[in-house]
Amino acid sequence: MDELQSNFNSVASDTKKSSSNYARNFLEYCCFRTLALSTQVSGHLSDKTFRRLTFDMMLAWEAPAAESQPTLKVDKERTAGIEAFSRIAPAIPTIADVITCFNLFDVLTTSTGGRLTFAVYEKYLGALDRAIKKMKAQTESPLLSGLRLPREERILEMDGTLTTQPVLEHMGTSTWPGRLTLTDHALYFEALRVVTFDKPKVYELADDLKQSIKPELTGPWGSRLFDKAVMYKSISLSEPMIMEFPELTGHSRRDYWLAIMREVLYAHRFIQKHEIEGVEKEETLSKAILGILRIQAIRDLLLPAVIKYEALLMFNFCDQLPGGDAILETLANVIASRRLDRTNQSTSRSGMYSISTLGILSNLGLVSQVSTEDKLLVGEIVVGELTSLERAVNDARINYKQLEKAQATIDGVKVDGLDTNLAVMKKLLRPMIQLGDFLISMASWDEPIKSIVFCSLSCFIIF
Known part of the structure; x- marks a missing residue:
């Protein structure tokens, strides 16, 4: 502990060592140092000790000073608030990100009165661990493997493999059941023939083809009765492709696929707009991949609340949020600054920054190992201060709340x-x-x- 404190005092600025914030800043420093090491261990999400440790970090963040600690033993039923969650959870990019962590917290605390319990948090990490293992274990046909290998595409989700949950492709007047596969670059549909799947059809998401993806109605003989489909349109197709996700009640299955398709599409649009390349492009796609993993975990939890998948995906959320363009501009500026300055390795080792998204995915085996000189070792949380991205998110949230209040006021006074x-x-x-x-x-x-x-x-x- 003395060595940790000495290291913190040597690298921290005077404002971070001020008496009023010293305890919390030193605690964050220790947390980031610990998480940078513990997340390198294979299978850390399945480790109950790791789950308890990260939750205890949130509890400690709310009462960092020694005199504020309870004199009795720690109560296992203690809960964490949104401020503690938004500081500690995004420091582990697998668990949350800066932009959507508030929405994720709202989903996890739906049934617990706005406070996060360890039982719910542990179930969420368990579901996240299962989602990661499922993504790594996805199997595919040899034809699909040959199509996606040149770009080293990662399979993010598959559907239509069960006869009880078919996926139907509508092209003109023809309808075919088949298997749908989403990668981090494209959408693939393999029509089901008698006993085998046909050659995959490719619907590109990475290239600029003026694509649009939106919900669509389907029905027999061209009628528009059932709201359970997604329409994909691009300049490479002579007519739109409609993908239907039949289910007995509701359209949550379609909503889920609509959200994850758009997330990959919006991520590539962001990359193209800001001309992001190399390891920074990999880092940006990693953010979209982790967002999809998180909503897969939330779906696995079967929470009682109606889940808005768009609110849990970074690029979807920024597309819908007033002021979301300012958040993406800030994110682009952060990426550009890292591109210009690759000397952040020593800064990240000092423990003042959280671990990066790409570093987490590399440790999990979801991306290929990046060379030390190219790896972005710096995350998006800094000890004792809000980054420009966090400030942009907070400003957008405040403006959105003010907009909601103004709209409610207008609706309430319309009487003349x-x-x-x-x-x-x-x-x-x-x-x-x-x-x-x-x-x-x-x-x-x-x-x-x-x-x-x-x-x-x-x-x-x-x-």
Whole structure:
């Protein structure tokens, strides 16, 4: 401990050694040093000691000074708050990132009143570990392997391998079941023939082909009844491709695939816009890969809340958030500064910075080992201060909250002139509006039993 403190005093600035913040800054320094070493161990996410250690770091962050520690033994039911989570969790890029950590915390604490319990946190890390092992163990056909090997593409997700959960491709009037594979560069569909899969069709996500991916309605004979499909359009296709994800209730399976497809597409658009190359490009794609791994873990947890997948994926979230373009500009500036200055190795070894995303994925075996002189060893969390990226995220969140309050105020004071007439008309039409809401609820299968009864009664009446 004396050696750690001596090292911290030698590398920290005077402001970080001020008496008011010294305990917390020194604690963060010790945490970052520890995490940089412990994340190099193979299978650290499955280690219960590692899970407990990282959670205890959050608890300690909330009460870093010796005099603020409880005199009794540590209560196993103690919970962590959002500030502690947003400082410690993004220091381990596998667990969270700076941009979406607040949304991830909200999902994990849905049933615990806004405080993170160790039981939920441990389940989340267990699910994350299973998602990583599943991604590393993905198998493929020889034809697909030959297509993706030249770019060393990593398989991120597959669907359509089970007969109970088919994936249907609609091209014009033809419909084929098959297997859908998403990599970090493209989308591949292998149509199912009699006993084997056909040659994969490639739908590019990395090249600039003016692609667009959006939800779509499908149905028999060209009707638009079921909201369970994704449409892919690009200048390389003569007509759009529609991929359907049938399921009995809802459209969460389609929403999940829509989100992860867009995440890869938006990541490559960001790379192309800012002309990012080399190891920085690998680092940017790694952020998208980890985001997809995290929502796979969240899906595995079967949380009671309705999950908005876009809010948990960095590039999706910035595309929808007011001020998200400012966040991406800041991220691009950070990447550019690292490109110009590759002397950060000594700084990262000092423990003042968290470990990088690429370093984590390299340790997990999800990316090839990067040479020492090319590796980005510096993460996005700095001891005792907010980075430019964190400040941009906080500003966007504050502006978004102010925008929500302003919109609520506007909606609350619209009582004069035309708005008054609209309010009266809305009141008179309320029974029709309620009937419309009821029909929409039945069609979306939010409550399957009610929808089944409604369909049965309607069919009986028609008959």
